Amino acid sequence: MSLTSGEAVNASRMRSARARASLAGAAEAVFVGESPTSLGLQVDAVMRACASAGIPVAMIDGIAVSTSADLRPGHMPALDLANALGLAPTFIDNTLCGGSAPVIQVARAAAAIEQGLCSVAVVAYGSVQASSRQRNKAGWQVGSGLLVDEIMASTGWRNPISVHALIAARHMHDFGTTSEDLARVAVSQRSWAMLNPTAHRREPLSVEDVLSSPLISSPLHVLDCCLITDGGGAVVLCRRDLLPDQRPDVRVLGFDEVHTNQNLLTLDSLTTSGAARTGPRALAAAGLTVAQIDQVQLYDAFTDMPLILLEDLGFCPKGAGGAFVSSGRISPGGDLPMNTQGGGLSHCHPGMYGIFLVIEAVLQLQGEAGKRQQLNVANVLCHGVGGGAFGSHATLILGRRDA
Amino acid sequence: MPNNTSNAIGGVRDFPDDFRTAALAGVLLLQRCRNCGSHNPLSVTELCHRCGSTDLAATPSTGRCRVLSRTYVARPADSGSPRTVVFVELEEGVRSLGIALRGAEVEFDEQLCFVNCDASSGALYFGPRRASDDDASNAANGAVAESSAPFVG
Numbered sequence: 001m002s003l004t005s006g007e008a009v010n011a012s013r014m015r016s017a018r019a020r021a022s023l024a025g026a027a028e029a030v031f032v033g034e035s036p037t038s039l040g041l042q043v044d045a046v047m048r049a050c051a052s053a054g055i056p057v058a059m060i061d062g063i064a065v066s067t068s069a070d071l072r073p074g075h076m077p078a079l080d081l082a083n084a085l086g087l088a089p090t091f092i093d094n095t096l097c098g099g100s101a102p103v104i105q106v107a108r109a110a111a112a113i114e115q116g117l118c119s120v121a122v123v124a125y126g127s128v129q130a131s132s133r134q135r136n137k138a139g140w141q142v143g144s145g146l147l148v149d150e151i152m153a154s155t156g157w158r159n160p161i162s163v164h165a166l167i168a169a170r171h172m173h174d175f176g177t178t179s180e181d182l183a184r185v186a187v188s189q190r191s192w193a194m195l196n197p198t199a200h201r202r203e204p205l206s207v208e209d210v211l212s213s214p215l216i217s218s219p220l221h222v223l224d225c226c227l228i229t230d231g232g233g234a235v236v237l238c239r240r241d242l243l244p245d246q247r248p249d250v251r252v253l254g255f256d257e258v259h260t261n262q263n264l265l266t267l268d269s270l271t272t273s274g275a276a277r278t279g280p281r282a283l284a285a286a287g288l289t290v291a292q293i294d295q296v297q298l299y300d301a302f303t304d305m306p307l308i309l310l311e312d313l314g315f316c317p318k319g320a321g322g323a324f325v326s327s328g329r330i331s332p333g334g335d336l337p338m339n340t341q342g343g344g345l346s347h348c349h350p351g352m353y354g355i356f357l358v359i360e361a362v363l364q365l366q367g368e369a370g371k372r373q374q375l376n377v378a379n380v381l382c383h384g385v386g387g388g389a390f391g392s393h394a395t396l397i398l399g400r401r402d403a
Numbered sequence: 404m405p406n407n408t409s410n411a412i413g414g415v416r417d418f419p420d421d422f423r424t425a426a427l428a429g430v431l432l433l434q435r436c437r438n439c440g441s442h443n444p445l446s447v448t449e450l451c452h453r454c455g456s457t458d459l460a461a462t463p464s465t466g467r468c469r470v471l472s473r474t475y476v477a478r479p480a481d482s483g484s485p486r487t488v489v490f491v492e493l494e495e496g497v498r499s500l501g502i503a504l505r506g507a508e509v510e511f512d513e514q515l516c517f518v519n520c521d522a523s524s525g526a527l528y529f530g531p532r533r534a535s536d537d538d539a540s541n542a543a544n545g546a547v548a549e550s551s552a553p554f555v556g
Contacts, residue, residue: 146446147419147422147445147448148444148446150525151445151499151500151501151527153480154521154524154527155486155500155501155502155526155527156476156479156480156481156486156488156526157476157479157480157488157500158476158478162474162476162488165476166472166473166474167472169472169473169474169511170471170511173472214477215477217474217475217477217478218476218477265445265446265499266446266498267498270472270490
């Protein structure tokens with residue numbers, strides 16, 4: 001008996017239910033024209049990621065898109081992208097939890113493939129927050145009508161800069177971390193960005209430059225804060241049997257997420273983040289220890305973030321993050337390269353940075369990272385951060401496992 | 404989870420308005436669970452965050468608090484004068500954000516007290532703890548500070 005079209009699809013899904021997923025390609029959007037749109041950047045990035053993977057766009061049947069400041073009533077990001085690509089996906093995801101969302105969506109997409117819900121999935125992000133002036137360093141001044149938002153916004157603080165200023169200040173008080181330590185994070189990111197031709201900021205940067213830049217919210221200066229840019233990117237995942245010949249086999253080895261708080265007033269600890277939970281669990285899932293991680297891609301909207309994440313993920317003891325980042329170990333030539341594309345501090349930061357963490361990890365694992373390519377990269381740990389106040393965390397461990 | 408929706412003081416839906424009114428009178432209002440006794444974070448207004456009870460009562464805080472962290476906002480989002488924003492934990496375990504009064508000690512773990520609320524911006528001001536602040540009833544009775552000028556420098 002011949003199968004109907006629908007039955008054939010279902011049978012295919014059942015057969016693929018035990019299939020594993022691979023990350024086949026990754027790409028950033030390239031700006032075309034003077035007035036890019038968020039959707040246009042997503043489309044461009046998906047086309048480029050598919051081209052790099054050697055997978056036709058028409059094969060995409062899973063779409064995951066996140067967004068932030070350009071969310072509007074009736075906005076359905078994944079459906080918008082599906083429509084733009086002329087596709088009718090069988091799996092979509094519109095997870096909204098800030099900058100951690102793209103990292104989470106990679107795990108969601110891999111799980112969907114492994115469950116047979118789709119065969120080829122893209123995770124995409126694009127934003128024109130800078131050119132559309134949706135965002136500036138004044139930050140979010142929420143008009144939600146919620147009491148908690150009133151209490152916080154009425155202080156005149158800079159949200160989210162002041163959230164991380166409060167976090168950094170307490171870390172400095174408790175552990176002796178210095179402004180110079182924070183500045184060295186920015187300097188390290190810049191040294192990587194100088195090797196990345198797509199990075200927005202590539203001129204040399206010193207600790208003195210960071211410390212002499214205008215103070216925004218103590219102890220954070222302008223150069224302790226991420227860029228505000230447009231940008232977009234995408235990664236393509238596929239069923240492993242669909243991975244084109246000769247493509248490196250990059251896999252999700254481990255993942256974990258936790259969402260601890262949406263605002264500062266429910267943040268449990270100023271100096272220990274949700275990464276202390278997700279890091280060990282993701283490493284355990286991957287069967288790895290921190291000593292087996294070759295490089296890290298850590299969310300760096302502000303200089304305190306990666307310093308605290310390095311502690312919470314287990315790369316150094318609590319309180320030793322300042323000394324760790326100042327040791328040079330995360331910089332070019334160091335033994336734990338961090339944010340090798342320049343990070344949100346020097347590469348780009350279009351509202352949410354999570355997709356760029358994963359793109360860089362895939363490029364490094366595939367050996368396609370140009371001048372900044374590191375040798376013998378087998379395992380990369382990405383950590384995405386989102387939420388309103390350091391409250392959404394996702395650790396994703398990717399590895400190259402060629403047959 | 405308890406299924407008691409009664410609320411003798413204003414009701415859950417009225418809490419934000421009650422909070423604003425009380426703050427202008429120099430009293431910080433909190434939501435306390437009649438079932439388990441815990442106080443809700445200021446961002447949680449629907450249910451008790453500990454036990455899920457809807458039997459919540461608005462109760463005055465002592466206003467006494469400890470500085471968890473502080474930041475000098477050199478360029479406030481409202482384009483006003485620079486100020487020190489304090490993240491505090493009230494004696495009841497509830498956390499708040501506010502502005503330090505001029506001259507207030509804003510060292511870490513410093514003991515402060517809620518003073519008053521700016522009528523135009525709604526900002527909560529915290530200042531040095533005075534001897535009279537050790538009497539919890541003062542805050543509850545609506546003691547209002549003389550100065551609400553923000554701490555600068």
